[in-house]
C-alpha cells in the first residue's frame with residue numbers, strides 16, 4: 001500500500017477525496033502565485049477533482065484565492081458538487097464568443113475543454129471544438145498563464161525498443177482527433193509566440209481514475225469474462241490525482257513561446273501484465289486475443305519527473321484499487337478510453 005493511502009477506496013466520495021489530495025509542493029505554490037485560478041471545461045472526467053485539489057491546496061495554504069470553474073454543466077450534479085466544495089461556477093458555452101467575452105479576466109487558467117469521442121463521422125465538430133474554442137479563449141485573455149491540456153496522441157506510435165517520445169520529438173498525429181489536438185496546440189502556440197499569453201502544452205497520456213481509464217477498461221473486460229485485446233501491447237498511465245497536481249504546478253512554467261511538457265507515469269506498462277495483476281486482485285481468470293503490434297503511444301515524462309518529482313501513487317496501487325473497485329461493483333462512468341485504437345479513429 002502507498003504510504004498514507006487507504007488499502008481500498010469504497011465510494012465516490014472517498015475516491016474524490018483521494019484524487020484531490022494536495023501535496024506540500026502544491027500548498028507552497030498556492031502561497032507564491034498571485035491571483036485566482038480558472039478551470040475551463042471543469043465538468044469533465046478530470047476537471048472536478050482538479051478543481052477540488054486546487055481548492056484544498058489554497059485552504060491549506062491559508063491564502064485568499066478563488067477557484068472558478070467554467071463549463072456548460074450538461075450534468076447539473078457536477079455544478080452542485082463543485083459549489084458544495086467552495087468552487088465558484090460560471091455556466092458558459094466556450095464556443096460562443098460573446099459568452100467567452102463576459103468571463104472575468106483571471107491570471108491563471110487551466111484549459112481542459114475538448115472533444116474526442118464521436119469524432120469518426122463528426123470530424124467538423126471535433127475540429128471546431130478543439131481549435132475554435134482555444135482561439136476564443138486566447139482572444140479574450142491577455143497576459144494570462146494558460147496550461148492547455150493536450151494529449152500524447154499528437155506523437156507518432158513507437159516501437160517498444162525506443163525510449164518513448166520526448167518533448168523534442170516532432171508531432172505526427174494519426175487520425176483526425178489527434179490532428180485536431182495538434183490544431184489546438186498550434187492555436188495556443190500562435191498566441192503565446194505573439195506575446196498575448198504564456199502557455200504550457202500539457203501532453204497527457206491516460207489519467208487513472210477508478211471510474212474510467214485504461215485500468216478500469218481492462219478490469220471491466222475481466223469482470224465481464226471478455227478477452228483482453230493485446231493489439232495495443234503497452235501504455236503509459238498516471239494516477240489522476242498526480243496529474244491534477246502537476247497541471248496546477250505547470251502554471252509556473254508557462255512561457256512565450258509556449259512550453260511543452262509530457263505527463264505520465266514512469267513505467268511502460270504491458271497490457272498483458274496489467275491485466276494479469278488485475279485478474280489476481282479480482283480473483284478472476286483472464287483471457288487474451290490478438291498479438292501485440294510493436295507500435296504504441298509511448299510518452300517519455302522524464303522532464304516532468306525532474307520538475308515535480310515522481311507520482312505519489314504507484315502502478316500496483318492503482319491496479320489494486322481499480323481491481324477492488326470494479327470487483328465490488330462501484331460506479332463506472334461508462335466512457336471507455338478506446339486506448340487499444342491504433343488507427344486514430346475515435
Ligand SMILES: NC(=O)c1ccc[n+]([C@@H]2O[C@H](COP(=O)([O-])OP(=O)(O)OC[C@H]3O[C@@H](n4cnc5c(N)ncnc54)[C@H](OP(=O)(O)O)[C@@H]3O)[C@@H](O)[C@H]2O)c1
Nearest residue numbers: 041043044045046071072073074093094113114149206207
Ligand atoms: N482523461 C484523460 O486521460 C486524458 C488523456 C489525454 C488528454 N486528455 C485531455 O484533457 C482534457 C480534460 O480531460 P477530461 O477527460 O476531463 O475531458 P472531458 O471529460 O471531455 O471533459 C471536458 C469537459 O469540457 C466541457 N466542455 C466541452 N465543450 C465545452 C464547451 N463548448 N463549453 C464549455 N465547456 C465545454 C464539458 O463539460 P460540459 O458538458 O459541462 O460543458 C466536458 O465534460 C481533454 O481536453 C482531453 O483531451 C485527457
